[in-house]
Amino acid sequence: MPNRHNPYMTDRYAVVGNPIGHSKSPEIHAAFALETGQEISYEKILAPLDAFITTVDAFVGGGACGINVTLPFKVEAYQYATYRTPRSVAAGAANTLRFEHTTSGLQITADNTDGVGLVRDICINLGHAITNRRVLVLGAGGAARGVVGALLDEQPASISISNRTVDRAHDLVNQFKLVNSRVRMEVVEARQLAANQYDVIINATAASLNQSLPPVPASVFAKAGLAYDMMYGKVDTPFLMLAADAGAVTADGLGMLVEQAAEAFFYWRGVRPTTAPVISAMRKEALQLNRDQAV
Ligand code: ATR
Numbered sequence: 001m002p003n004r005h006n007p008y009m010t011d012r013y014a015v016v017g018n019p020i021g022h023s024k025s026p027e028i029h030a031a032f033a034l035e036t037g038q039e040i041s042y043e044k045i046l047a048p049l050d051a052f053i054t055t056v057d058a059f060v061g062g063g064a065c066g067i068n069v070t071l072p073f074k075v076e077a078y079q080y081a082t083y084r085t086p087r088s089v090a091a092g093a094a095n096t097l098r099f100e101h102t103t104s105g106l107q108i109t110a111d112n113t114d115g116v117g118l119v120r121d122i123c124i125n126l127g128h129a130i131t132n133r134r135v136l137v138l139g140a141g142g143a144a145r146g147v148v149g150a151l152l153d154e155q156p157a158s159i160s161i162s163n164r165t166v167d168r169a170h171d172l173v174n175q176f177k178l179v180n181s182r183v184r185m186e187v188v189e190a191r192q193l194a195a196n197q198y199d200v201i202i203n204a205t206a207a208s209l210n211q212s213l214p215p216v217p218a219s220v221f222a223k224a225g226l227a228y229d230m231m232y233g234k235v236d237t238p239f240l241m242l243a244a245d246a247g248a249v250t251a252d253g254l255g256m257l258v259e260q261a262a263e264a265f266f267y268w269r270g271v272r273p274t275t276a277p278v279i280s281a282m283r284k285e286a287l288q289l290n291r292d293q294a295v
Pocket residue numbers: 138139140141142143144163164165166168204205206207212213214215
């Protein structure tokens with residue numbers, strides 16, 4: 001398919017972040033493009049911490065059609081857009097931008113596909129229901145804000161938010177109560193967690209980044225159907241290890257990573273790629289890498 005801005009160029013996309021070396025997005029989108037027969041290019045762009053906008057402007061000037069945005073630029077990307085999808089407004093951040101040259105100038109639309117990526121991974125790939133279930137979200141930062149809207153859309157029985165800094169949990173709950181007042185939302189302090197039961201427990205804290213454990217008692221997992229860490233890395237996080245030891249079904253964020261990418265691809269190209277082969281290929285690759293490093 002010719003470039004939307006220049007028929008002699010391939011449609012260009014990229015992931016922009018800092019750091020960016022570790023990003024799996026180019027290989028995920030290359031697999032989607034191959035599978036769907038879409039002719040696109042997808043690259044990694046390292047933006048200096050103080051130059052996200054100029055970096056993106058330069059890419060747009062080079063004929064870009066869209067970007068994925070990763071840490072630490074998701075809020076800046078959201079603010080940079082000229083239009084915003086409702087789910088990006090709820091998140092207050094964008095992981096996807098789409099660029100369109102219209103008669104009235106360049107239109108930059110912000111979207112956020114993280115929440116839908118998480119929900120699809122939990123409900124479709126892992127086969128755990130959210131509707132009518134009790135959901136616990138650990139964390140109240142950007143990652144949590146990015147997914148709570150999509151969780152609410154599934155009409156769970158309740159969403160409880162627990163965060164190290166309790167005030168931030170209250171802010172998050174108050175914000176989303178304005179969006180959806182039908183689902184019960186509450187703040188639960190860490191010391192009260194053991195007294196409650198949840199069907200799905202999601203770690204949306206940044207604790208796993210440095211292999212630490214958010215404040216959560218092991219007993220909370222005993223009757224959980226699913227413990228999900230939005231982080232994805234080479235080794236299991238302390239959160240997942242604790243959950244597995246306590247008898248919960250566990251999942252890391254690899255499926256979410258692929259699903260949020262698929263939703264972005266769909267948003268840009270209007271074609272939905274099949275995700276299962278990409279998830280299993282990446283899982284195999286990660287296992288192989290671990291084995292190679294072990295010998
Ligand atoms: P992100 O965009 O990744 O969510 P953030 O907005 O800085 O980043 O939020 C990080 C989240 O992880 C917060 O909920 C933070 O808790 P606080 O609000 O109390 O800071 C949580 N977090 C980070 N490190 C943590 C740790 N070691 N234990 C528990 N929670 C942690």
